Amino acid sequence: MLNGYTPVFTNAPESLYEMELTRAAIHSFANFCSKLKPEMSGSAYRNLEKVLQFRPNPFMDTTKFLYRIATILSVNNTAFIIPLEDDNGGIIGYYPLLPQNCEVLEVKGAPYLRYTFSNGQRAAIEFERVGILTQFQYADDFFGESNAALKPTMQLIHTQNQGIINGVKNSASIRFLAKIANMISPEDIKKERQRFTEDNLSADNQSGMIIYDNKFSDLKQVDSKPFTVNALQMQQINENVFHYFGTNANILQNKYNEDEWNAYYEGKIEPFAIQLSLVMSNMTFTPREIAFGNAITFTANRLQYASNATKLNISTQLFDRGLLTRNGVMDIWNMPNVEGGDKFYIRKEYAEVSELGKEVVPNANDGKGTGIPSNAPAVDDPDGDNGKEN
Secondary structure, eight states, X not given: OOOOOOOOOOSSOOSGGGSHHHHHHHHHHHHHHTTOEEEEESSTTTTHHHHHHHOSBTTBOHHHHHHHHHHHHHHHSEEEEEEEEOTTSOEEEEEXXXXXXXXXXXXXXXXXXXXXXXXXXXXXXXXXXXXXXXXXXXXXXXXXXXXXXXXXXXXXXXXXXXXXXXXXXXXXSOEEEEEESSOOOHHHHHHHHHHHIIIIISTTOOSOOOOOOTTEEEEEEEOOOOOOOOHHHHHXXXXXXXXXXXXXXXXXXXXXXXXHHHHHIIIIIHHHHHHHHHHHHHHHSOHHHHHTTOEEEEEOOGGGGSOHHHHHHHHHHHHTBTSSOHHHHHHHTTOOOOTTTTOOOBOSSOOOGGGTTOOBOSOTTSSSOOOOBOSSOOOOOTTGGGGSOO
């Protein structure tokens, strides 16, 4: 394997992937991106289309490949993709890299990307042949910025979680307040507290009764109120995370409607698809090949998230106008394609506005006519077929 990942747990987690809420936001985004469909145009490297659509490298299928890239980009704001080559230098696949295991070096005036394997061995490749995706890119020429802007929110999440744990522990404990009648030393108070706890508050006391002697002049239980999370604080923390990742609770919990999905797609999924398409096209094809129309494009069927009413309206309106084939309609409804389903159909009762009031010349069967509207006025034939010679 080219790289490995070991979770790091500290008092205040630095990695976004170690917190439940941020991981949920990253997973939701990566999960949607994993459903993008890679397509190739042009004649160069046609063998790569099936590779991209099924297995970009020996370790990942297409969904895992796209999920991995989107996750790395979200966590590190930078993701590298290197080409896998055969013995002749031809591209046979692609592999994503963690930026933590990569460094950019300059050799004889040319930049190289050097990456480290899990066993410590290293390899390098010309930087111009590497695909690089970034977000929050500002100061560095190659890498995106760090996630330091979200660190205060990460601290709040960590503190809130610790407070919940400690609050639940405290509210679940049984506590008593006892007043000692006589003056005794601190050591004796400690021993007496331990004795009282063992005799009355341990599991051995099955009677449910507490008995104490005249060493205590007063004894009463301290009521422990159940711990509740501050809803306003938790909402503010959630909103901070949602703002940073460009998402919302409905997207994370899969409760979105088609309008929410379209907004999320436009603002989050589509920019990723466009950047990935450009990155992989530029790293695969030469400028000359791109000029001749060769490209790699990642697309999504946005209508699969639409309501049934919207799907039905689009299917009927576009199909009978010759804008969708039968298989195009089947794709909208997530149904398998049918044989002969790539033909276009159109309704025939439509006419061009300028041709209104004209009749079609009945010459389609004589081998000479075109069957298009004629400028000659229509001739009335009140006798119909009776006026024609047999």
